[in-house]
Amino acid sequence: MSDSNDIRAQADALCDMPLKKLNRIIKRQPIDLEFQDLVYSVRDNNAKGGWRQLLKGINGKFHSGELTAILGPSGAGKTTLLNILAGYVNVGVKGSIKINSKARNLKTFNKISSYIMQEDVVQPRLTVREALLVAAKLKLGSVVSAADKIGVIDEVINLLGLQKCSDTMSEYLSGGQRKRLVVALELVNNPPIIFLDEPTSGLDNYAIKQCVDLLQKITKMGRTVICTIHQPPASLFQTFDQVYVIASGFCVYSGSPSNLVPFLDNSGYKCPPTYTPADYVIELVHSNPQTITGLSSNIQNGRGDVITKQKYLAEPEDFTEVYKDTTVQNVVFPTTFWQQFSILLGRMLLQMSRNKSMLYIQFFHHLLSGLLLGGIYFGVGNDASQTIAIFKYCICVNVFFMYTHVMAPVLLFPLEVKLLRREYFNRWYSLKPYYLALTVASLPIMLLLGCMFLTIVYFISYQPFEGVRFFWFCAMGLSVAVCSQGLGYAIGSMFSITNGSIVGPSTLAPLLALAVYGMGYKSSIEPLMKALMSLSYLRYGMVGFCEAIFRDREPLDCAEDEVYCHYRIPEILMVDMGMANQNFHAQLLVILGFALFFRVFAYVALKYRLTSELSSKIMHVAYKVFRKE
Ligand SMILES: Nc1ncnc2c1ncn2[C@@H]1O[C@H](COP(=O)(O)OP(=O)(O)OP(=O)(O)O)[C@@H](O)[C@H]1O
Numbered sequence: 182m183s184d185s186n187d188i189r190a191q192a193d194a195l196c197d198m199p200l201k202k203l204n205r206i207i208k209r210q211p212i213d214l215e216f217q218d219l220v221y222s223v224r225d226n227n228a229k230g231g232w233r234q235l236l237k238g239i240n241g242k243f244h245s246g247e248l249t250a251i252l253g254p255s256g257a258g259k260t261t262l263l264n265i266l267a268g269y270v271n272v273g274v275k276g277s278i279k280i281n282s283k284a285r286n287l288k289t290f291n292k293i294s295s296y297i298m299q300e301d302v303v304q305p306r307l308t309v310r311e312a313l314l315v316a317a318k319l320k321l322g323s324v325v326s327a328a329d330k331i332g333v334i335d336e337v338i339n340l341l342g343l344q345k346c347s348d349t350m351s352e353y354l355s356g357g358q359r360k361r362l363v364v365a366l367e368l369v370n371n372p373p374i375i376f377l378d379e380p381t382s383g384l385d386n387y388a389i390k391q392c393v394d395l396l397q398k399i400t401k402m403g404r405t406v407i408c409t410i411h412q413p414p415a416s417l418f419q420t421f422d423q424v425y426v427i428a429s430g431f432c433v434y435s436g437s438p439s440n441l442v443p444f445l446d447n448s449g450y451k452c453p454p455t456y457t458p459a460d461y462v463i464e465l466v467h468s469n470p471q472t473i474t475g476l477s478s479n480i481q482n483g484r485g486d487v488i489t490k491q492k493y494l495a496e497p498e499d500f501t502e503v504y505k506d507t508t509v510q511n512v513v514f515p516t517t518f519w520q521q522f523s524i525l526l527g528r529m530l531l532q533m534s535r536n537k538s539m540l541y542i543q544f545f546h547h548l549l550s551g552l553l554l555g556g557i558y559f560g561v562g563n564d565a566s567q568t569i570a571i572f573k574y575c576i577c578v579n580v581f582f583m584y585t586h587v588m589a590p591v592l593l594f595p596l597e598v599k600l601l602r603r604e605y606f607n608r609w610y611s612l613k614p615y616y617l618a619l620t621v622a623s624l625p626i627m628l629l630l631g632c633m634f635l636t637i638v639y640f641i642s643y644q645p646f647e648g649v650r651f652f653w654f655c656a657m658g659l660s661v662a663v664c665s666q667g668l669g670y671a672i673g674s675m676f677s678i679t680n681g682s683i684v685g686p687s688t689l690a691p692l693l694a695l696a697v698y699g700m701g702y703k704s705s706i707e708p709l710m711k712a713l714m715s716l717s718y719l720r721y722g723m724v725g726f727c728e729a730i731f732r733d734r735e736p737l738d739c740a741e742d743e744v745y746c747h748y749r750i751p752e753i754l755m756v757d758m759g760m761a762n763q764n765f766h767a768q769l770l771v772i773l774g775f776a777l778f779f780r781v782f783a784y785v786a787l788k789y790r791l792t793s794e795l796s797s798k799i800m801h802v803a804y805k806v807f808r809k810e
Contacts, residue, residue, distance in 0.1 A: 211245030211403045212280055212293070212374045214266060217484075219276035221258075221265060221430075235261045237430040238276070240483035243407050245373065247422035248393075248400040251409045252459055254467045258430045259409040260299070260378055266407065267296040267376040269606060295367035295607050299378040301360050302599045305352035306532040309343050309362055310334065312351055313369060318524050319609045320370040322515030333369055341365045341395060357388040361395065367607060368399070370515075375399070377408040386414050393417050415457035424459070425483070428466035432483030433476035448479050514611060521614035529622035540626070547630040548637070550581055555641025562643030565737035568748030572758065574642060575726035576697065581634070582658055583689060583719060586627070586665035587672070591685040594673030598790065605791050612791065616784050623666065631659050644730060653765060657725040660772045664718050667779030674786035696720040700758045718775040724760050725768035731755055732765060 218238045225233035235258050243249045251259045264270040266278065268287050278285045304312055317330040325333070338347050341361045346354060354362060360380055367375065380396070381389040393413075397420060400406045413421070419438050426434040426441075434441055441458040445451070445465075450472065452461040466473050479485075514521065533539070558574040561567035597619075605612060635658045639651055672681050672688065696719035699706040706714070714720050731751035739746035748754045755761050 210281075210373060212405050213242065213244050213282070214374065214405060214407070215242040215279040215282070216240060216266065217277045217279075219262075219265065219274070219278070221261060221270070221274050223273060235430050236265070236427075238482055239427065239430070239432040240481070241425055241432065241435055243405055243423065243425075245405045246400060246403050247405065248396050248420075249405075249407045249423040249425060250413060250421040251407065251425045251427065252411075252413070252463065253427040254463050255411070257427045257466075259427060262427065263296075263376050263378050263407065263409050267294060269296060291606075291608055293372055294374045294376065295372040296603075297363050297367055297375070297377045297380065298603055299382065300599055300603075301363045302596075302603070303351040303354075303359055303362055303366075304528065304532060304600060305350070306535040307351055307528070308348050309338070309351060309354070309358075309365075310347045311531075312362065313337060313365060315524060315528050316366045316609065317369045319516055319521065323520070324515065337365045337368050340368070340398065342391075356383050357391065360384070360392060363603075364395065364399075373403070374405040375407070377406070379411065380408050381410055381413075386416075389414060390417055393420055412463060413459055415460075418457055418459050426462055426466075428473045428476075429470065431473050431477040432480060433466055433473055434462060434480055435483045435485075436480075444479070445476075448476055450476075514608065516610070518611070518614050521610040522618050525610060525615055525618040526622055529618055533622065533626070543626060543630055546585065547634040550585075551634040551637030552641070554578070554581065555638045558638075558642040560643045562645065563738050565739040565746040565749040568737060568751055568754050571642075571730060571751075572727065572754060574638075575730060576723065578635070578638060578658060579661060579696070579719060579722045579726055580693065582631070582661040582722075583665045583693070586662045587669040587689060588685055590666060590669030590673040591676075591681040592673075592678055594670060595676070595678045595681060598674065598787070601787075602791055612784070612788055616787065619670075620780065624663075627662055627666065628659060631655075631662050634658075645734070650729060653769075654726070654729040657722065657729050657765075657769060657772075660725075660769055660776065661718070661722040664722075664772050664776035664779060667776050667783060668718075670783035671779050671786055674783045674790060692717045692719050696723050700760075706759060718772055721768045721771045721775070724763050725765060725772065727755060727758070727760055728763055728765035728768060 217240050219236050219240070220234060220238050221236040222232040222234050224231060239262070251262060253259050261270070265274050268285075268291055271287065280286075280290060304315075307315065313334045314330070317325075317334055321330055321333070338344055341364060343358065343361055343365060346358050349358075351359065351362060364375075364377070364380070377396070381392050384392060396406050396408065400422070418424075421438055423436065424434065424438050424441065425432065434444060436444065438458065441462065442452045445458070445462065450461075450465055452458055456464075466476070516524070554574070554577055557577075558570060561570045561574065601615065604610065605615070632655060635655045639654060644650070644654070668688070669685070672685050675681075676684050695710075695714045695717035698710060698714055731754070734751050736749045737746070737751065739749050752761070755763075
C-alpha cells in the first residue's frame with residue numbers, strides 16, 4: 182500500500198516537473214532505424230528443410246522522437262525482432278537494417294544504442310545514486326569531469342523520478358523503481374536509440390502508465406525508443422507514436438495507433454466498441470490465424486506505414502555525423518582497461534563488504550570447520566600410531582578447500598552473469614578487466630579465511646612447529662582453493678544454478694575418486710588409470726599436503742608399550758600410498774597450472790555465454806560440419 186502511494190506521489194511529482202533536457206550529457210545525433218525483408222531462421226528438426234522461420238520478411242521504419250511499441254500475441258516474435266534490431270542476435274538473420282538510410286555498422290551502432298532486456302537485474306548492494314555513479318564513470322569516462330558526472334546523475338534521477346529512493350539500496354527497490362533504475366543506468370550516456378523488452382511486465386496499471394509516460398519524455402528529447410509490450414492498457418494505447426503489430430513472424434500492422442481501427446475496418450474486421458484496438462487485433466490474429474496473411478498483405482508486411490502525423494523533433498542527420506561524436510570516434514570504450522578494472526574492483530569490494538551475512542557465513546564456516554577437523558585429529562601430529570590418521574587429515578583438508586571454493590561460484594556466479602549480460606552488451610566495459618577484477622576481489626577473503634582455517638587445523642592437530650613446513654602447508658591449501666574457485670567459475674560460467682548444482686558435484690566426485698585411487702596398492706596402478714589420475718588436480722593436492730606434512734620428518738613418537746610402529750618413518754607410508762619420490766614444488770606448480778587453465782577456460786566460457794553472436798556462429802559451424810558428415 183505504502184509502495185503504491187509512493188509510486189503515486191512520485192508520479193504526481195513527475196507530472197508537475199518541467200520536462201528537462203539532459204543538458205550536461207553529450208549531444209547525440211537523432212537516429213532513424215529501418216529494416217527491410219527481415220528473415221530470421223532457427224534450426225528445427227521438425228520443420229520443413231530443418232529450419233523454422235521466426236521472422237518472415239518483415240519491414241518497418243522507426244523514427245527519432247517517436248515511441249514505438251511492438252505488440253503481438255505471445256510467441257509472435259516480438260523479443261526476436263528486438264534482439265535483432267538491437268544487434269543482440271545477428272547470425273541466421275537475412276535482410277537489411279539501415280540507420281539514417283545507411284547500412285548499419287554493428288560496431289558503431291552498439292556504441293550508441295542501449296538494450297534493456299526483460300530481466301531487470303541490478304547490482305543489489307549499491308544505492309541508486311552509487312549505481313548511477315558507477316555507470317557514469319564507466320560510460321562517460323574521463324572526458325566528462327567528476328562535477329559534470331554528478332550533474333548528469335542528478336538530472337537522470339530527476340527525470341526518472343528516483344529522488345525519493347536515490348539513497349535506497351537497489352535490492353530494496355519496488356518493481357517499478359527497479360525498472361526505472363535500469364532505464365536510468367542506460368540513460369547516463371544519452372544513447373540516441375533505446376530498446377526495451379517488456380518494460381512494463383509485472384507492473385500494475387498505474388505503474389505501467391508511469392513507465393510509458395517516462396518513455397514518452399525520453400522520446401521527446403529526440404531519441405528513438407522502441408519497446409515490446411504484451412497488451413497495453415486501453416488508456417495508454419494512444420500515447421504511443423507508432424505501433425508495430427506482429428503475429429507468427431509477419432507484420433500485420435505498422436502505423437499510428439489511431440489508424441489501427443480504420444485499417445482493420447478496411448481489411449474487413451470491425452473492432453467492437455467494447456474492445457480496445459490492441460486487444461482486438463491480438464485476439465483476432467490469435468483466434469483466427471487466416472487473418473494474418475490478409476492483414477500482412479494489406480500492410481505489405483510492414484512496408485506500408487499507416488501514419489497520420491509525423492512529428493520529428495529534429496530532422497535526422499546523416500549517420501556519418503555520429504562518427505564525428507568524440508565519444509564514438511575510434512574509441513572502443515570511453516575508459517581504459519585499468520580504469521575499468523579499478524571501478525569494477527571498487528564496486529565488487531564495496532558490495533562484498535556490505536554483504537555482512539555472506540561474510541559471517543564464510544567466517545563461521547572456516548572457523549567451525551577448522552575447529553571440527555582440528556578436534557577430530559587433535560594431537561595426532563607426531564604420534565607414530567596415528568600416521569594413517571594424519572594421512573586422512575590431509576585428505577580432509579584437501580576436500581574442505583575443494584568443496585568450499587567450487588560450490589560457492591557454481592551457485593552464485595550464474596546470478597552475476599545475468600547482471601553482466603546487460604552491462605557487457607551495452608558496452609560499459611570489456612570482459613577482461615571485469616574478469617580480472619572478479620578474480621582479484623575474491624582473493625583477500627579467500628586468503629585470509631583460508632589461512633585462519635589452516636592455522637587452526639595445523640596447530641590443534643599438533644603438526645611440527647616448523648615455520649617452513651607451515652608455510653608450504655598453507656601454500657598448498659591456498660593453491661587448491663584458488664584452483665577450485667577457478668573450476669567453480671568455469672562451471673558457473675557455463676551452466677545455470679540448477680544445472681550447475683548437478684554438474685558441480687558430479688565433476689568433483691570423479692576428481693576425488695581419481696585423487697585417492699591406487700593408494701595402498703603401491704605401483705600396481707594401470708597406465709590408463711595413471712593417465713586419468715594426472716587429470717585430477719586434487720591428486721596433486723593430496724600429494725602436496727602429504728609432502729608438506731611428511732617430508733624430511735624425524736621419526737615420529739612411538740608409545741613405550743608399542744612393540745612395532747610400522748609408520749614411525751612417514752616415508753614408508755608415502756611409499757605404500759604410491760606417493761614415493763614426489764617433488765612438492767612440482768605438485769604446487771601443477772596445481773597453479775590447473776588454476777590458470779580453469780581461469781582461462783572460465784573466461785572463454787563466459788565470453789561464449791555473453792556473446793550470442795559468437796555462440797550462434799559456433800553452433801552454425803558445428804551444424805554444418807556434422808551435416809556434411
Ligand atoms: N533460438 C530459438 N530457437 C528456437 N525457437 C526460438 C528461438 N528463439 C525464439 N524462438 C521461438 O520463436 C517464437 C517467438 O519468440 P519470442 O520470444 O520472440 O516471442 P514473443 O513475441 O516475444 O513472446 P512473449 O510475448 O511471450 O515474450 C517462439 O515460438 C519461440 O519459442
